[in-house]
Amino acid sequence: MPPIPTLPPMDPEAARQALSDLGAQAVECVLGDFTSVARGKRVHRDDFLALGGCRLPSVVLGLTLTGGEPEPVFGPMLPRQYSDLTLQPDLATLAPRPGRPAEASVLCEPGGRWWSEHHAREVDASELCPRSALRRVLARFEAEGLTARVAPELEFFLLQRDEAGGRITLDSARAHPGAMARESACEAYSLERASHFDAYFDALYAACATMGIPLSGHAHEAALSQFEVNFHPGPPLAQADAVHRFKRLAREIAAQHGFLASFAPKPFLDQPGTGMHWHFSVQRHDAAWPHLFAEPDGADSAELGHFVAGLQDQAPAAMAFLAPHDMAYDRITRSDASPSHASWGGEDRSLAFRIPTSGPASRRIENRLPGGDANPYLTVAVTLGLGLAGLQAAKAPLPTCNERHALARSLPDALNALDASSTLRDLLGAPLIDLYVAIKRHEQAERAALDDPRQHWDLRHLIELA
Structure with missing residues (x-):
């Protein structure tokens, strides 16, 4: 496995000046976990400057979605004593925190080393970080003389959740707590329904502008109370950072308006699911x-096919990242335009890897497999890394209908495929794969033990944390 390109040490004077320019007296140090929940600590600027970031217990790297601490993780993979990590900031991501005039927010990666019983060697904390994994893949691209641009599209639901008698029900959101109007059937692409939520989207756009998140528009999508936001194209790491931050902002601002914003992959079994599509x-x-993907005369290049072939080859294992929860397989098995095979081709939204109609200078591949619950860093890392492996192998893609590329139909199947994938182990590193698989197997077993897992796990936890 190639070494992880480390973040440069924080320049204290540059950090001091940047905080002064923002008028920030406090800094929020943010670490994204496998689910992309923002974890971290808010510290005074003097402590931030003195420590070059902040400290956080190593337990944060091994928590499940529900706050569990799996036995196969603590001791074998992570320190039993919860020793401290350093959260090393990437100053390029320092931004004002929306609605907090004297506070800044910065994205961090973990630092620290310990002996791993599971791997019989010292492990660096950065080996377990999704953001670091993406930077490793981007270093491989640079070494091949290549760069990439990406553009995400995120779908999410605006919901009201009611709980009575131990049962949870979901309904469309009211635009504010006192509003009477509620969507009773899907109003796909309705400008009128979208306008009911103008105050929410105005606040969301303003917060995104504050943090440099490059939104380009939004619309009501093709499910009850579902919306989609689009992003301008940009560099892969910056775009993954933007999606990580956007999901948090969407949820926080929705709570301020009296409803939930949810990226859960299939909240309603009779409605289309939630995608996170990347171009x-x-x-x-x-x-x-x-x-790379087109010839000057507009024809698709051979390299486009090679890139797709790399994605097809490891699609069953990649599903553990692109569909990381049991609910995500409801999205796949109850299709509603969600792909069930690693298919590819032109203008067909049921394909896994779609080639949108475009000019030669904007030829691109859309990965339609990720659900709204996918981690943006791991999604981009896996797509670019497997595509690069396809370019290096120079294989032709298989036909769309080929059964060899049926996708995993359950989370246990996907985790087994990931665990056995030497390609993804080389790409992301064995420590990250082993930790991810252990956490996800714990979550899956916890959910499977419940009498009504959809009620008591998916709707209770995943609706707000996906």
């Missing part, structure tokens, strides 16, 4: 024609 283009460095 990828690849460019060559220092080339007269830099666009």
